[in-house]
Amino acid sequence: MAERTAIREVVVVDPHGLHLRAAHQLTARASRFASRIELINGAVRADAKSILSVMTLGAGLGTKLILRAEGDDAEEAVEAVARWFSDGFPEEDQLAEDSPSNTPPVSPPEGHSAS
C-alpha cells in the first residue's frame, strides 16, 4: 500500500527568518505527527523534526520552501505546519487551543538583578 504524500509550498514571513527559536517550535510541532516531514530549500533537504537539520535551511524572510510529508497523517501534518508558517511562527502559548493540556508554568519575575 502506497504511503500518503502531501506537498505544499510555504513562505517565511517572519522578518527574522526561520531563526533558532522558531526552528525549535517547528520541530515540536512536526514531532506530533507520525509522518516523515521534510522542508526543502533548493538543494538542501531538512528533517522538520530535527532542529539541527532545520537550521541548515538558512531560511530568511521571503524564502520559499517545499513542505513535504509522507505517512498516514501526511495531509494533517502539512496543513498544521503550513498554517504555522503562514501565521508567522506563533509560539506555543499563543496557540493554546492546539494543546489544551500544555499549560507552561508562568513564574512571576523575581526582579533580581544579577551582577
Next chain:
Amino acid sequence: MKFSDFICPEAIRANLSAEDKRGVIEELVEALVEAGQVRAEDKASICEAIMKREEYGSTGIGRGIAVPHTKHPSVQKLVGTVGVSADGVDFDSLDGEKVRLFFLLVSPPDRPGDHLRALENISRQVRDETFCRFLRQCKTVEEIQQLLEEADNNQFVS
C-alpha cells in the same frame, strides 16, 4: 558563510573554566572583549541579553552543542567565538545533555540574514560527528583555529 566570516580567532577559548550557564556566557563575551570585538562597557549588557534569550528557550540544541546568541546594537557586524569545555556545562539543553561545544554570536539588530547564515553554517558543520569529536578533542586555541579552517575548506561536509 564560513567560520572565518564571523568567528574571531583571538576570542576562541579551548579550555573554558566556567561551570554554569551564566559563567560560560560571561567567559566567552569577555573573550570577545579581550579580542577587541566588543567594548568592555557593553559586556554586562550583552551577557544580560544573552541570558534573557536563554529564558525563552535554551540554545543548547542537543548533542552537547549550544549556540548562545543575541542581537545587540553595540556591534556593527556579526561577531562570534567558539569555546570548548572539557567537563561540560549544564545548559538546560533540549536533550538534557551537558554542553561541551559553544558557539556564541552577537549580531547587529538589523542583520537577521547574517545571523541565520551563521547558524546555518554551524548547524551544517556540527551535524558531522567527526567534526564535533575533533572539536571536543582540541586542547589549544591553535588546534581549534586549524579545525575551523579545515571545516571552511569542506573537509568535513561533502
